[in-house]
Amino acid sequence: MSTNKKQKGDFNPLLRIFVYAVLAIFTFLTIYPLFWLVMSSFKTTNEFLRNPMGWPIEPTLNNYPTAWVRAQFSTLFTNSLFFTIVSTLAVIFLSLMAGFGFAKIKSKATPLLHGSFIIGILLTIESVMIPLFLFINLIGLYNTRTGVLIPYIGMGLPMGIYLCTEFIRSIPDSVVESARIDGASYAKIFLSIVVPMAKPVAVTLAILNVAGVWNEFMLVNMLVSSDALRTLPVGILKFSGPLSSRYGLQFASLTIGMIPIVIFYLFFRKEITKGVSAGAVKG
Amino acid sequence: MKKAVYWTEERRAYLLLVLPALVIYWAVIAAPTVFSLVLSATNYNGGPLFSASRPFDFIGFGNYTRMIQDKFFWISLKNNMYIVLISVFGQIPLGFMFAYVLHRKLVKFDDFFQTIVYLPSIISTIVVGRLWQLFFSAYGPFTEFMQRFDPTWQNKLLIDPKIAIIPVLFVILWMYTGTYLIIFLANLQKIDPALIEAARIDGATEWQVLIKIILPALSGVIVTSSILAISGSLRSFGLLFALTGGNPARRTSVLALYMYDTAFLHSPRYGMANAISVVMVVLSLILIIIVNTIEKKFGGSED
Incomplete structure (x- = not known):
């Protein structure tokens, strides 16, 4: 033990x-702006202009209810939750299905089809945003929930199918084969054997997808024009955009937008980092 | 008879399992890609695509030549490259250093530091963009901080086209270093600890462990991460949209934003926007080929 200590000393x-200095700077640069943001949300716009850095002298909570109503946060939260939950469930289920097919049923088509999904991990959705916008218009889904959900699901599938195929491949073939011999259909094997076993990969996938869709801005911004379909990032930018000078309300709306995902992160820290690293191996 | 044999239960099951995902995915990625290839050769500027009076004419490579003659294309491409450079020479070394000291437990509070360094990348790009825009603005703490040293200091960070990309690069460094930290940490954990312990018992210093064992083991990951940085820069849109909107004078634009502005900023120029899309897809495909070649060469040491 003492030698070990000595060696660490070298x-x-x-x-x-x-190293400590760099870490300290990084920590300060992370915590201070976020702290400044939350602190400023307790100031009126007038106070912020007079005292942008200091502690609020006359702290007020009024920014929150006002921002909540004016930015229509109830609608924004409802839509964000809807898109996040529905697309995540769809990505998990569709990825497990396709992953099961790719991993356990032999087919000459698998390398080509599976490969097309793997390409999608690096082929970013941003690079096709305008053609996608025109395509969604063409099929008549502009400004609809479906028109947002389909790209969200399609965007999540490459990583989902990569992870699910890898995971289901690690289930021994004999498990599937013996169930087949016992006369079980593929549907039954999928639902009663594969899905229950796939819980770990489903959790990883869920967390990756929730973080991705909850924060997604580009697609909703482009594919939706009505207030009723906006999500948090789009609504917050619209409300607190660069032309706004109601600083108190801006800070409150940014804080409201930030808090849920930070809490989500602090709760699922371990799973999130696991998911990010699992996803990053290939992509 | 032959047909009946062809559609075995296995084949049917395969089709039913794979088809739903395939249809959605191809509708979202493949269809627009084909779309962009065709439309990039037209002067389409809006209107129903399949109507009796075709709303466009084929103009060959006109959009591409117009694109490479447009200075904003080159400004955007250059900014994409700056983003790659800040990733390769900023995020990756920093992320590696953090991952290394945390993994080897060379500092205390490793859990705390990991949580903090990764925190920014979980927050929405819109909130991050607005936050830093306010932070760097004339009312923000940065101005006040600088004026403590020099009361005459004028904050031109977000106004001067020559330097406006610097705060953008800083925010990108701030936001995504944590991602590389996580990637490197996960791969460090795959190195057999016994290997490091044995080297230490044989009298290797921490520095030698780093140079002789850890760096070689992670070389594949470092190279792959550098290429991922390029794909990450093609992805950047929301952050810039909220932070600068590509301004001042479109000097902080990136390719994705350039495509968006081409389509929506003035009268729609969809043909040219699709040409930009084709360029970005081709860049991504080149990256995919490079990554695959490298992974084969390094024998999947990162797996």
Whole structure:
């Protein structure tokens, strides 16, 4: 133990101070702006202009109810929840289905079809946004819930199918084969064997997808024009955009937008980092 | 008879399992890609695509030549490259350093630091963009901080076209270093700890462990991450949209934003926007080929 300590000491002490300094700077640069944001949300616009950095002298809670009503946060939250939950469930279910097909039923088409999904991991949706916009218009789904959900599901499938295929491949073939011999249909095998076993990969996928869709801005911004279909990022930008000078309300709306995902992160920290690293191996 | 044999239960099941995902995915990725290839050769500027009076004419490579003659295309491409450079020379080394010291437990509070460094990348790009725009604005803390040193300091960060990309790059560094930290940490955990312990017992210093064991083991991941940085830069849209909107004078535009502005900023120029889309898809496909080649070469050491 003592030798171990001595050896750790040979990690240059200057270097160690340097590392601590960089970490400290990074920590400060993360916590301070977020803290400043929340603190400013308790100031009136007038106070913010007089005192942009200091502690609120006359703290007020009024920004929150006003911002909540004017930015229509109930609608924004409802829509964000709807798109996030529905697309996540669809991505998980469709990925498990296709993953099961790719992993356990032999077909000459698999390399080509599975490969087309793998390409999608690096082929970003941003690079086709205008053609996608024109396509959604063409099929008459502009400004509809379906017109947002389909791209969200399609966007989540490459990673989903990559992870699910890998996972289901690790289930021994004999499990499926013996169920087949017992006369079980593929549907039954899928629902009563594969789905229950796939819980870990489903959790990883759910977390990746929730974080991705909850924060997604580009697609909803482009594919939706009515207030009733807007999600949090789009609504917040519209409300607190650069032309707005109601600082107090801006800060409150940004805080409202930030809090849920930060809480989600603090709760599922371990799973999120696991999901990110699982996803990053290939993509 | 032959047909009956062909549609075995296996084949039917395969089709039913794979088809739903395939249809949705191809509708979202493949259909628009084909779409963009065709429309990029036209002067389509809006209107119903399949009507009796065709709303466009084929103009060959006209959109592409117009694109490469447009200075904003090159400004956007250059900014995409700046973003790649800040990733390769900023996020990746920092992320690697953080991952290394956290994994080897060379600092205390490793859990806390990991949580903090990754925190920004979980927040919506819109909130991050607005937050930093306010932070760097004339009313923000940054101005006040600088004026403590030099009361005459004028905040031109977001106004001066020459330097406006610097705050953008800073925010990108701030936001995504955590992602690389997580990637490197996960791959460090795959290195057999016994290997490192044995080296330490043989008298290797921490520095030698880093150079002789860890860096070689992670070389594949470092190369792949650098290429991923390019794909990440093609992805950047929301953050810039909220932080600068591509301004001042469109000097902080990136390819995705350039495509969006081409389609929506003035009168629609969908043909040209589709040409930009084709360029971005081709860039992505080149990246995919490079990644695959590298993964084969490094023998999947990151798996």
